[in-house]
Amino acid sequence: MKQRPWLFLLPALLLVSISAFIPLMTVMNYSQLTLLPGTQPYFAGLENFVAILQDPAFQGALGRQFLFSFLVLITEIPLGLALALCMPKDGPGVGVSLVLLGIPLLIPWNVVGIIWRVFTRSDIGVLPEVFDWVGVTYNVSQFTGDAWWTVLAMDIWHWTPLVVLICYAGLQAIPEEFYMAAKIDRASPWKTFRYVTLPNLRGVLIIAVLLRLMDSFKIYAEPFVLTGGGPGSATTFLSTYTSRMAIGGFQMGRGAATSLIYFFIVILLSFVVYIIMLNLGQGAGNDS
Amino acid sequence: MAEIEVRDIRHVYDQGSPDETVAIERINLTLQDGTANALLGPSGCGKTTLLQIISGLLQPTEGHILIDGEDVTDKPPAERDIAQVFQFPVIYRSMDVYGNLAFPLRNGGVPEAEIESRVHRISELLELDDILHSSPSNLGPELNQLVALGRGIIRADTSAILFDEPMTDVEPSRKLTIRRRVKEAQQEFGITALYVTHDQHEALTFAEQVAIMKDGNLVQYDTGENLYQSPVNTFIGHFIGSPGMNLLECGLSQENGDPHAHLGPHQVPLDSALAPRLDLGWTDCHVGIRPSSVTVQVAEPHEDTGYLPATVDQVEMLGGFQIITATLDHTDVEVKARVAHDFAIDEGASVWLSFPPSDIRFFHDHEAIPA
Numbered sequence: 001m002k003q004r005p006w007l008f009l010l011p012a013l014l015l016v017s018i019s020a021f022i023p024l025m026t027v028m029n030y031s032q033l034t035l036l037p038g039t040q041p042y043f044a045g046l047e048n049f050v051a052i053l054q055d056p057a058f059q060g061a062l063g064r065q066f067l068f069s070f071l072v073l074i075t076e077i078p079l080g081l082a083l084a085l086c087m088p089k090d091g092p093g094v095g096v097s098l099v100l101l102g103i104p105l106l107i108p109w110n111v112v113g114i115i116w117r118v119f120t121r122s123d124i125g126v127l128p129e130v131f132d133w134v135g136v137t138y139n140v141s142q143f144t145g146d147a148w149w150t151v152l153a154m155d156i157w158h159w160t161p162l163v164v165l166i167c168y169a170g171l172q173a174i175p176e177e178f179y180m181a182a183k184i185d186r187a188s189p190w191k192t193f194r195y196v197t198l199p200n201l202r203g204v205l206i207i208a209v210l211l212r213l214m215d216s217f218k219i220y221a222e223p224f225v226l227t228g229g230g231p232g233s234a235t236t237f238l239s240t241y242t243s244r245m246a247i248g249g250f251q252m253g254r255g256a257a258t259s260l261i262y263f264f265i266v267i268l269l270s271f272v273v274y275i276i277m278l279n280l281g282q283g284a285g286n287d288s
Numbered sequence: 289m290a291e292i293e294v295r296d297i298r299h300v301y302d303q304g305s306p307d308e309t310v311a312i313e314r315i316n317l318t319l320q321d322g323t324a325n326a327l328l329g330p331s332g333c334g335k336t337t338l339l340q341i342i343s344g345l346l347q348p349t350e351g352h353i354l355i356d357g358e359d360v361t362d363k364p365p366a367e368r369d370i371a372q373v374f375q376f377p378v379i380y381r382s383m384d385v386y387g388n389l390a391f392p393l394r395n396g397g398v399p400e401a402e403i404e405s406r407v408h409r410i411s412e413l414l415e416l417d418d419i420l421h422s423s424p425s426n427l428g429p430e431l432n433q434l435v436a437l438g439r440g441i442i443r444a445d446t447s448a449i450l451f452d453e454p455m456t457d458v459e460p461s462r463k464l465t466i467r468r469r470v471k472e473a474q475q476e477f478g479i480t481a482l483y484v485t486h487d488q489h490e491a492l493t494f495a496e497q498v499a500i501m502k503d504g505n506l507v508q509y510d511t512g513e514n515l516y517q518s519p520v521n522t523f524i525g526h527f528i529g530s531p532g533m534n535l536l537e538c539g540l541s542q543e544n545g546d547p548h549a550h551l552g553p554h555q556v557p558l559d560s561a562l563a564p565r566l567d568l569g570w571t572d573c574h575v576g577i578r579p580s581s582v583t584v585q586v587a588e589p590h591e592d593t594g595y596l597p598a599t600v601d602q603v604e605m606l607g608g609f610q611i612i613t614a615t616l617d618h619t620d621v622e623v624k625a626r627v628a629h630d631f632a633i634d635e636g637a638s639v640w641l642s643f644p645p646s647d648i649r650f651f652h653d654h655e656a657i658p659a
């Protein structure tokens with residue numbers, strides 16, 4: 001009868017193994033093989049990994065990925081926090097703002113891509129037209145800069161509301177007494193923000209940063225729909241590279257190896273960021 | 289160091305809306321310079337509201353707050369030189385204990401050298417020396433509350449300190465130590481203090497004078513001794529003391545010029561000094577007597593010495609003493625009496641009770657009639 005608890009865990013274990021464990025193992029298996037359509041798979045050892053790490057296209061995608069995630073974080077986190085601070089604390093305004101913020105989050109990714117695709121198309125799009133009026137040429141399929149900031153804008157528009165919601169919930173949870181004490185201690189508005197709001201939001205900010213970091217690393221649909229990763233490979237990020245390798249290039253072994261490298265980078269990076277943020281402002285030092 | 293005057297303060301939350309609630313009806317109160325005061329009352333009686341009005345966190349609907357005669361009603365908290373310690377410890381988590389203590393001084397632009405000497409003085413007084421460079425997150429709520437207190441009294445110009453139920457988060461076993469340090473700090477600096485609590489024991493041990501509030505009104509502001517001995521009404525009588533005063537509904541008569549209270553068939557002689565103030569036509573009268581003033585006797589008295597027969601319903605052992613609850617025979621009047629811990633008595637036993645006239649308080653319409 002001692003085994004009984006395991007019976008209760010069985011459905012969950014089954015679900016996890018189907019959804020995560022078995023695919024992961026399959027990918028690990030593939031990553032060691034040379035798998036080309038129509039040929040017999042053979043063992044390749046670490047060959048796939050070495051080839052990918054040496055591939056300039058991978059290095060380029062990785063570099064762009066880091067830059068993109070960095071830009072996403074330094075824009076979305078401060079912007080989200082600022083918007084959350086501007087939101088009403090009570091009254092009918094709360095519901096209205098929450099619904100407005102929820103709209104981008106409710107739209108499926110590919111629809112977001114299509115909306116922006118139409119919005120930015122050089123023949124019928126509104127955006128190129130507006131730029132034309134002010135005398136600037138805008139073309140996402142021609143100019144790297146245009147493609148970049150458009151993908152960034154899409155991500156910021158789509159995901160900043162999530163950061164706002166997380167921060168807003170965190171702000172609501174800060175007891176009013178902290179602000180009262182700051183008033184009595186004659187703290188300036190900046191010092192109140194620095195010593196009351198920020199430290200109390202640390203937990204939710206860690207969550208927001210990690211979520212956005214991991215999610216931005218997975219960006220796929222937006223550049224894919226907008227320019228297919230172009231112009232050239234200007235908006236080819238890790239996910240686009242991986243899928244091209246595996247599906248476009250029919251190199252399942254390489255694709256699997258890329259996935260694992262990709263997976264490892266995301267985990268390592270999230271862990272590092274988590275540790276850094278956990279220690280940030282937590283030191284016993286005198287930081288004023 | 290300051291005298292705080294609460295003048296005609298009235299406060300209504302959400303005035304004009306359907307949720308309108310009157311938190312404070314009208315209160316006048318003067319806290320003398322350098323005294324320790326407590327504000328006591330049941331939950332929801334307006335204590336915290338009054339405190340926030342004094343510290344400036346809340347603007348009163350009507351009335352004025354005067355500090356040393358100066359009207360500060362329109363001044364923000366920062367300009368009132370009043371510190372406040374909240375119900376749960378408010379600390380700045382990203383700073384160590386030193387940084388927390390220094391925070392109000394740094395905000396006021398005090399030079400670092402002076403900050404250091406003041407921090408050391410306060411940490412010595414509150415016995416926080418050993419943890420000056422620890423992060424408050426690692427300390428318990430007791431120490432954090434002391435840090436919060438230290439932040440309140442560290443400013444040289446702090447004239448008053450308000451405590452809003454500061455012991456809520458403090459473990460019972462640590463309360464005594466914390467209270468002692470709070471009291472020492474208050475005396476050391478001669479700060480006018482107002483301590484809000486719903487625990488009368490805390491109020492009476494901390495304060496020289498206690499203000500008791502009920503339903504947004506100040507009922508009595510007096511020393512602990514007077515609150516206990518001469519409550520102004522039945523509410524105070526019942527509220528102060530544990531258990532509270534026995535309040536027995538009674539009739540009134542006069543025999544040979546001496547007033548007597550009737551408890552059913554029983555007669556209780558009252559202090560003859562009361563006679564000129566009583567009106568025999570009164571209804572809604574109560575006699576009040578402290579459980580500790582009730583004399584209990586197990587053996588039947590030989591002659592009529594004013595003892596009333598009663599039956600014991602309940603005996604509660606409270607360590608150093610016992611509280612017995614007895615019903616006067618032929619009535620449904622319940623009386624609580626305090627007897628020694630070794631007083632041998634069983635539930636269901638017959639006892640004789642006596643109420644010494646000088647210890648009896650008389651109430652009409654729930655207001656005390658002074659002798």
